[in-house]
Amino acid sequence: MNKIESEQYNKICEANLIFYKQTADQYESTETCLVDKKVQAGLQKDLENIVGFLRQNKTKDVYTVLDACGGSGNVATKLVRMKNLNVTLCDQSQELINIFLKKIAGQNVICQVVNTEISTHLSLAPQKYDLIVFSSALHHLENYEAVLKLAADCLADHGFIFTAFDPIQWKGPARLIMRLDYLTFKLLHHSKDVIPAVRRKIGQCLTKFSKRLPAKDQVNWGEIAEYHVDKGINDFELVRAMEQKLLTTVWHRRETKARYFIFELLLKCCGCKTNFTLLLQKKPC
Ligand SMILES: C[S@@+](CC[C@H](N)C(=O)[O-])C[C@H]1O[C@@H](n2cnc3c(N)ncnc32)[C@H](O)[C@@H]1O
Incomplete structure (x- = not known):
């Protein structure tokens, strides 16, 4: 039983399980946030900056990091190569986890892997994390706010939550361009x-x-799994809710991203934003 005990939340979890059982390999070989070099370089830079903040703010020897809904390890494969990090990847899809394990096999890196629903993992987590990352994950969770609040409870003082690759509520021509x-x-x-x-x-x-x-x-199943992709996430409301959980906003960036250059250009010409990324930090109690 998931920690968030709502019928709709469970239904979306199940749709995700079925969807990735059918499409794990396809996801790995075609998804933009995994295969686009510019996007990959941006993600690597963000992660390096955040790990830099961790090292500045704290005096620990090792920092504990969670790639939440980590899938095939878009984030974890980068984190395991950085020094002084103890990385855990949690995902409910065994198929995506298998892809991740193949990717890191023989690379002399260590990562804990938990094949569990994320709210369940966060509510039972045996430790506090210094960094929790949700990459392209929030829009797959029916109640992403409740999951982020559970994540906030699992953060060590001064720890960070980083979210990336989630859609905002598309306005004006953005919806049509994103559909195309x-x-x-x-x-x-x-x-x-x-x-x-x-x-x-x-x-x-x-x-x-x-x-x-x-x-x-x-x-x-894909349409149900990506539950918030069409209506988007109200990122400003989410930031307000998280600030009430004693988190401060380090950055809240709205970005213009499309899979293809021509559509990204069109979006930019129309002044449309499509995605957001957030970095939140826990204030000490
Ligand atoms: C779009 S993929 C993103 C994967 C990875 N973070 C990345 O950046 O490529 C969404 C991931 O969320 C996982 N997921 C969806 N709902 C979940 C839940 N309730 N608990 C754990 N994982 C979940 C899926 O299995 C899938 O791996």
């Missing part, structure tokens, strides 16, 4: 799924109309 960007991605990388996706959409409309439950193969 996604459609292009689907056509180029998942072309075999285009006809099944259309079938699923028609099936969904028909079942909605007849008020029946959709058959399992008509469900779009």
Whole structure:
């Protein structure tokens, strides 16, 4: 049983489990936040800066770090190469964890791996963390605010929470441009799924109309798994809620990101922001 005991939260967890069981390899080989060199370099730089802050603020020999919903280790593979970090990756998908384990095999690095639902791990965590990272994760959690509050309770004094690659609430032309960007991605990388996706959409409309439950193969697990991708996250409200949990905002950046240069350019020309990244730090009690 997950720590957050709500039917909807559990339903989204289950959709994530099914979705990544079906698509783990595809995720690893096509997802922009994993394969785009510029995005990777930006993530590496952010992580190095944050680990630098950790080392400035504290006098410990080793800092404990959690890659929460770490998947195939986009973040953990970078952290395990940095000195004086004791890294844990937690994810509920065994398929993605297996990819991570293959990536670090034979590299002479150490990482604890926990195959568990994140709110459960945070509520049972045996230690306080100096840094907890959520990369492309919040929008997969129905109640991301409750999960971040659990994470805040697991932070050591002066510890950090870093979140990246989550959508804000898209305004004006951003929604249309992001849809076109996604459609292009689907056509180029998942072309075999285009006809099944259309079938699923028609099936969904028909079942909605007849008020029946959709058959399992008509469900779009990806759409359910990325629960907040369409409506986006209210990042300002989230920051306010976290500041009430004794966290200070070190940075809150809104960014313009698309999978393809042309759509990113269009977004920039229209002055649209699409994503946000947050760095929060725990004040000592
Ligand atoms: C878009 S992937 C991001 C993976 C990785 N952090 C990255 O940056 O590539 C979302 C991840 O969240 C995990 N996930 C979703 N809901 C979860 C939950 N409730 N508990 C643990 N992991 C979860 C999925 O299994 C998946 O690995």
